């Protein structure tokens with residue numbers, strides 16, 4: 001099989017994404033342009049904002065143009081908007097006008113373009129309103145973000161993204177057990193109605209992901225206490241207690257629990273921190289996101305030893321394409337089951353999501369090519385491997401299929 005035969009095979013397949021944060025319709029209804037796309041992308045995290053000035057554009061391009069995020073976002077918007085030119089100071093306004101016109105002409109452009117560019121299904125994490133599918137259930141399944149519940153020991157607590165857990169979920173006071181019961185019925189009803197296909201925790205951005213010990217006494221002792229009288233250690237222990245109940249729930253409801261590992265707060269986000277949890281809940285499936293970047297091999301080792309660990313290359317393809325290639329080779333070789341490996345783009349806009357999908361297709365095609373070239377894969381089985389990585393594993397893992 002030639003390189004170009006492999007590429008066309010991979011390009012002809014649909015893609016299932018295990019993780020996204022696509023913005024709601026209202027976001028795309030106003031002011032879409034190149035600056036807005038860049039500022040709501042990982043390029044925007046690099047510290048060189050597109051501020052509407054010539055100087056700002058120059059600084060952004062000068063610093064970021066060779067970065068993986070920029071490379072794939074540029075390709076994504078070229079593909080989506082039919083542009084051949086690269087983003088330069090000279091082409092900036094033309095590209096920006098093209099983006100404005102596409103979104104301005106069709107208010108459904110943003111989500112329909114995901115469908116038209118190869119996505120068959122995407123699992124949406126609306127962290128600003130957990131479990132929301134942006135009103136497009138035909139395209140988005142959802143993962144229910146459990147983080148907000150990990151904050152709610154008092155009525156006045158406001159969790160990240162301005163969500164007040166008690167009022168948001170209609171909890172009017174009671175005991176810790178009442179609160180946990182409300183969380184259970186909230187999650188259960190979303191799973192049973194078919195809207196939520198997974199749970200998700202991204203607390204790696206806010207605290208260490210060693211969610212131990214499971215300390216009911218402390219959780220009970222601070223429940224209902226005013227925030228100013230609760231220290232950080234007790235607050236983390238409350239979070240631990242809730243996280244453990246979610247591990248139980250995910251096992252009982254037979255849905256995967258997706259956990260952000262790696263690249264967030266680097267102190268405390270190493271995947272190995274989850275080891276006691278993975279051992280304590282052997283019937284709960286833990287999807288370890290982002291390949292634990294930069295600790296990609298820790299995820300490989302966990303997947304090797306624990307059948308309830310599912311390695312996911314979500315976001316990894318665009319964090320560092322080079323690492324993602326090596327990591328995919330590792331996971332194929334080390335994972336006890338090829339059916340446990342997935343990917344998602346982890347983006348807010350179709351421009352970036354389509355770019356990330358191009359990155360994933362490039363990585364899958366390249367890994368297949370290299371494995372055939374080195375005698376590690378028979379050409380006749382390339383199609384089977386590509387199907388699993390691009391869409392079949394997502395369908396199986398999130399569609400209750402059995403491995």
Ligand SMILES: [Zn+2]
Pocket residue numbers: 019020021125346
């Ligand atoms: Zn994410």
